[in-house]
Amino acid sequence: MSDRALLRELFDRAVAVADPMRFIGPNLPERPQGRLLVVGAGKASARMAEAVEAEWGPCDGLVITRYGYGRPTRGIEIVEAAHPVPDQAGVDATARMLDLLGGLRADDLVVMLISGGASALLCAPAGEMTLAEKQAVNAALLASGAPIGQMNLLRKHLSRVKGGQLAAAAAPARVVALMISDVPGDDPAMIGSGPTVGDGSTDKEAREIVSRWQIALPESAQAVLNAGSGVIPPGDARLARVENRVVAAPAQSLDAAAELLAARGIESVILGDDLNGEAREVAQDHARLALEKQAALSGDEVLVILSGGELTVTRRGDGVGGPNAEYALALAVALNGAEGILAIACDTDGVDGAAEVAGAIITPDTLARARDAGLDPARALDRNDAHSFFGALGDQVVPGPTLTNVNDFRAILIRPA
Known part of the structure; x- marks a missing residue:
């Protein structure tokens, strides 16, 4: 399985364990x-x-x-x-x-x-x-x-x-x-x-x-x-x-993702299920953390950083975006093409902002592919236009209605550089 496919599987697992069919019945009163x-x-x-x-x-x-x-x-x-x-x-x-x-x-x-x-x-x-x-x-x-x-x-x-x-x-x-x-x-x-x-x-x-x-x-x-x-x-x-x-609650979904990784022999760390703040600022913090963690890896080691919560976007431009897509775009810009680091950021309800898109996946070549396509990531950030940016690259995550909602799901996969 590719790293990109693994990230999508983690998101799908986070959504699946939050399916109301799993837990409503046992919680009903007489x-x-x-x-x-x-x-x-x-x-x-x-x-x-x-x-x-x-x-x-x-x-x-x-x-x-x-x-x-x-x-x-x-x-x-x-x-x-x-x-x-x-x-x-x-x-x-x-x-x-x-x-x-x-x-x-x-x-x-x-x-x-x-x-x-x-x-x-x-x-x-x-x-x-x-x-x-x-x-x-x-x-x-x-x-x-x-x-x-x-x-x-x-x-x-x-x-x-x-x-x-x-x-x-x-x-x-x-x-x-x-x-x-x-x-x-x-x-x-x-x-x-x-x-x-x-x-x-x-x-x-x-x-x-x-x-x-x-x-x-x-x-x-x-x-x-x-x-x-x-x-x-x-x-x-x-x-x-x-x-x-x-x-x-969101913690259940993060735990399920960590369990899936453990079954594959992959270490993970959960930053928390209650992160908040401006999406682009949190992304910059996470980029620094990912690079620090990468510097400590060697050989075939793989680490995944998981987090949840609900980020926000202060609207500055006229683009089409949402907190998860904006986080992903800001993360890609901050990582600047660092090899060995991929990430996914999605809303578990399948809707990021007002768009019918859950979020996006970034890879080490995201910025290079954007340049080849004539896209300007900094301008997209300035316009709050992350959905358009990832749509042009084919990197959006579009699951359709998920029928649940346990907030944002983010995973950063890190291999040695």
Whole structure:
């Protein structure tokens, strides 16, 4: 197997172990005496719903997933909507979900299926905000370079479902939320902006994020923050019967990749599953680390550096890119054609940024092939145009919908120079 093929196999393995079919069934509670309702949102939510029905048979409910991520279910309705910027389909489906949750009783059970992407797919703007204004806020957040945790905090304060509000709508029913983590640290309050988790943040903190990251807010959004949002504080009685379970997380995927390498006799080191920061800056750090590790290798030794987390991109240009592709491009530039070092950087949901591309692979000849093709890697970085760069080289990774989401996956394979 070539080194390039091995890198792709590592990514595929990371995705496969995060398949909801593997772990939803064992984490389901006992069926209730009263009514059972299944709701949820996220890029993995349709697959999660499919897994629920594989265990329990047809169920009542509604989940919202990204366009192209639907799955065949027998009872649970699957609605597809836009991500990362919400659309009317998401607004309408969220309103219907809130209607379903109204009027439940104490002996009813709601299973909520939450995965990355729920922040955009669960769309119920607070106050007088319109969908167009909500879309503008989301677009501004994505371009700001703000860490995912701060983006989600602000989203909570501008929503009628985030920050514990979705689960509160189901009271007094029992709620069991099954979550697939796509956030550093696997904090349930940050997954999908915490629709089932109480939040102690304040409107003042939300306003500070707006100021720090220079996010342009419409007047209606500013009015929500000034008037006080509806996030549910921890300890609120409406959340007393809510149980949140993280059933899959990035660490599992990194461990699975390390196990695959060990079975091939290849050493690996995991930097962590919660790395964050500007994609190009992290790439420069990783390039230096890779070269240091390479200098210590000899003979037939091979080392793979693994990492996860969620990197960010501060939008500076008008290109087509995403955090993983930008990381890969910046890594290639920093390595400057160093022999013996290859890498892959992909989002496990199959979508890097807004493009239908998971990420890219770089090889020692990436820059040379780019020159031959008339491509300028520095200009591509300046324009945030990494997807176009790798597309022209044929080095994009395009798995299609993966039906899961456990954040970024990066692997740097190192042989002696």
